[in-house]
Amino acid sequence: MGLADFLQVTLFGLVWGGVYALMSGGLNLIFGVMRVLNVAHGELVMLGAFAAFWLFTLWGVNPVVAILIAGPGAALLGVLLHDLVAEPLIRTSRSVPDLERMTLIAFFGVILVLRDSALALFKPQFRAIEYLNKPVSLGPLSIAPSRLVVLGVAALITLGMFYLLHRTTLGKALRAVSQDRDAARLLGVSVRSINRWGFAIGSGLAGISGALLMMIYVISPSMGVGFTSKAFAISVLGRLGNNVGALVASLTLGLVEVYTSLVIGESYRDVVGYMLLVIVILWRFRNPFVRARGA
Amino acid sequence: MANVMKKGGPWALAAAAIILALAPLVIGAYAKTLIFTVLLYVGLAQAWNLFSGLTGYVSFGHVLFFGAGAYIFAVAQTKFNLPWGVCLILAPIGAAVAAWLIALVVLPERMGIAYFAVLMLGLSAVIQNLILNSKWLGSSSGFTLKKMPSQLLGYYGMLLAVVFATALVMWVRQSRFGIALRALKTDEQAAAVAGVNCYALKTSTFVASAAIVGFLGAVVGWNWRYIDPYLSFDLELTFKMVLMAFIGGVGTTLGPIIGAVFLSLLDDWLSVNMSGGHTIIYGALVVIVILRMPGGLVDAANWVRRKRKRPGSVPVGGG
Numbered sequence: 001m002g003l004a005d006f007l008q009v010t011l012f013g014l015v016w017g018g019v020y021a022l023m024s025g026g027l028n029l030i031f032g033v034m035r036v037l038n039v040a041h042g043e044l045v046m047l048g049a050f051a052a053f054w055l056f057t058l059w060g061v062n063p064v065v066a067i068l069i070a071g072p073g074a075a076l077l078g079v080l081l082h083d084l085v086a087e088p089l090i091r092t093s094r095s096v097p098d099l100e101r102m103t104l105i106a107f108f109g110v111i112l113v114l115r116d117s118a119l120a121l122f123k124p125q126f127r128a129i130e131y132l133n134k135p136v137s138l139g140p141l142s143i144a145p146s147r148l149v150v151l152g153v154a155a156l157i158t159l160g161m162f163y164l165l166h167r168t169t170l171g172k173a174l175r176a177v178s179q180d181r182d183a184a185r186l187l188g189v190s191v192r193s194i195n196r197w198g199f200a201i202g203s204g205l206a207g208i209s210g211a212l213l214m215m216i217y218v219i220s221p222s223m224g225v226g227f228t229s230k231a232f233a234i235s236v237l238g239r240l241g242n243n244v245g246a247l248v249a250s251l252t253l254g255l256v257e258v259y260t261s262l263v264i265g266e267s268y269r270d271v272v273g274y275m276l277l278v279i280v281i282l283w284r285f286r287n288p289f290v291r292a293r294g295a
Numbered sequence: 296m297a298n299v300m301k302k303g304g305p306w307a308l309a310a311a312a313i314i315l316a317l318a319p320l321v322i323g324a325y326a327k328t329l330i331f332t333v334l335l336y337v338g339l340a341q342a343w344n345l346f347s348g349l350t351g352y353v354s355f356g357h358v359l360f361f362g363a364g365a366y367i368f369a370v371a372q373t374k375f376n377l378p379w380g381v382c383l384i385l386a387p388i389g390a391a392v393a394a395w396l397i398a399l400v401v402l403p404e405r406m407g408i409a410y411f412a413v414l415m416l417g418l419s420a421v422i423q424n425l426i427l428n429s430k431w432l433g434s435s436s437g438f439t440l441k442k443m444p445s446q447l448l449g450y451y452g453m454l455l456a457v458v459f460a461t462a463l464v465m466w467v468r469q470s471r472f473g474i475a476l477r478a479l480k481t482d483e484q485a486a487a488v489a490g491v492n493c494y495a496l497k498t499s500t501f502v503a504s505a506a507i508v509g510f511l512g513a514v515v516g517w518n519w520r521y522i523d524p525y526l527s528f529d530l531e532l533t534f535k536m537v538l539m540a541f542i543g544g545v546g547t548t549l550g551p552i553i554g555a556v557f558l559s560l561l562d563d564w565l566s567v568n569m570s571g572g573h574t575i576i577y578g579a580l581v582v583i584v585i586l587r588m589p590g591g592l593v594d595a596a597n598w599v600r601r602k603r604k605r606p607g608s609v610p611v612g613g614g
Binding site: 037039085088089095097100101102104105106108109110111112113115116117119120225226228229232233236267268270271274275277278281282284285 | 351353355400401404406407408409410412413414416417418420421424425427428480481482483530534537538541572573574575577578579580581582585586589
């Protein structure tokens with residue numbers, strides 16, 4: 001294995017890292033704001049991927065343009081999930097563990113509804129598109145332009161998210177609620193509407209990441225659970241609610257995955273995400289030096 | 296229904312066990328297969344309930360123990376040529392040891408419920424993948440097992456597991472452990488301060504639950520006469536345990552039974568009248584149950600009764 005191979009694979013890893021950053025960024029935002037783990041997050045990724053897939057296959061819509069439909073579409077679905085599932089549970093739950101349990105099971109039900117609707121409509125087979133996948137040379141590297149498009153779009157949206165969270169009133173309110181919801185409420189933030197915004201933006205990011213990964217990977221209706229696990233692993237690794245940490249963790253997972261498939265073998269690629277998940281959760285909870293606070 | 300269970304529970308269980316034990320003598324093949332399936336799901340849902348229902352730690356990876364039981368049975372039978380009785384004993388022991396090892400690492404402290412659920416999901420996926428990549432464990436082609444001496448053996452094995460799991464949940468709930476578990480489920484820190492040994496409670500219910508699921512895995516694998524990583528570590532099986540327990544009434548004795556019977560009969564009916572997409576209905580059902588009657592179907596019966604007795608009383612979730 002030469003240096004060129006290594007650089008090539010590293011570039012692939014960064015592309016995946018960009019996709020994971022959006023995916024886990026969305027999950028992180030929802031968890032940060034509402035303290036609710038949306039286990040159906042991966043299903044929104046799947047729906048975003050299929051939206052872009054069908055737009056491209058049936059009407060020839062450019063996948064980058066399809067993001068403009070997949071993102072807001074997923075965001076709308078997120079608002080619906082917030083209003084119909086998350087919000088009522090927050091209102092009626094009696095304690096924190098009670099809320100954690102109820103939301104977990106309710107969103108687990110949502111997984112089944114979304115995934116199996118997709119299975120019934122799209123059938124279980126794997127699909128992929130042919131879009132800008134003829135490799136071009138980039139010095140010693142050769143890469144499909146679609147991957148560069150994905151990396152570029154992911155980087156742009158990540159930057160946009162940083163701007164949104166740190167420079168706008170909405171972003172500041174979102175961060176205020178994730179830091180201390182009671183204090184935020186006292187300062188006049190409408191926690192309920194911020195919850196809805198958090199859910200909308202988080203779900204929108206899931207839809208966009210799905211549309212992006214559709215350009216470079218095969219998709220199927222049952223892909224959601226795996227991506228939820230990866231996004232969750234990244235969030236835990238990067239400390240839930242911490243944006244820079246999540247970005248670093250996303251790139252780490254992207255790189256670890258590609259190096260694993262290069263060194264050990266392609267069949268171990270998917271298990272890396274799960275292994276990381278197990279390891280980081282244990283590390284967070286069983287490491288005496290890193291005490292999880294109120295998790 | 297809770298009062299009925301308290302007084303007549305053991306008797307009802309014994310009566311049901313005797314009827315089910317005698318049933319194979321009179322019923323036809325279709326009914327026997329149906330009851331076998333229903334019993335499997337009752338056993339799985341009840342075993343899941345024993346740990347997750349009573350402690351509140353939702354496990355999304357219980358299929359791990361099902362697969363472990365099936366694989367231990369298969370390896371003991373095909374690689375070591377052990378008699379089936381020994382294989383059937385080794386399976387639950389192996390699953391229990393696996394659970395104990397997990398408990399040693401995972402359960403000592405309070406963990407967020409979401410973290411625990413996803414951790415278990417990850418563990419079952421990792422183990423499935425390790426087996427897929429292991430030549431010695433048959434990789435993706437799995438094992439073909441020896442024939443059962445009699446099909447009735449599987450049936451009675453299943454019945455035994457169901458009765459055992461139900462009796463265990465029934466006993467634990469009315470003993471002082473039941474009170475301690477209720478405290479643990481409501482507020483683990485407060486329970487620990489009050490002198491409840493949370494770690495021991497969590498570990499013992501977890502290990503017992505895993506042993507039952509492991510035994511069921513062995514019986515089912517043997518009955519199919521074929522196992523592979525996809526069948527034995529099928530995520531859908533975990534999902535079904537969760538669904539059945541929650542739709543029936545999580546944390547109660549009767550709930551998982553009602554949930555499992557209801558869903559497996561619904562499944563049987565839907566597979567005749569509808570092609571695919573059943574789980575859409577189950578998913579919607581569990582969302583509605585969580586939102587509208589968090590105590591499950593069991594609590595709906597209680598709710599109606601309470602309303603009739605004391606008009607205007609407020610229903611509280613299943614206990």
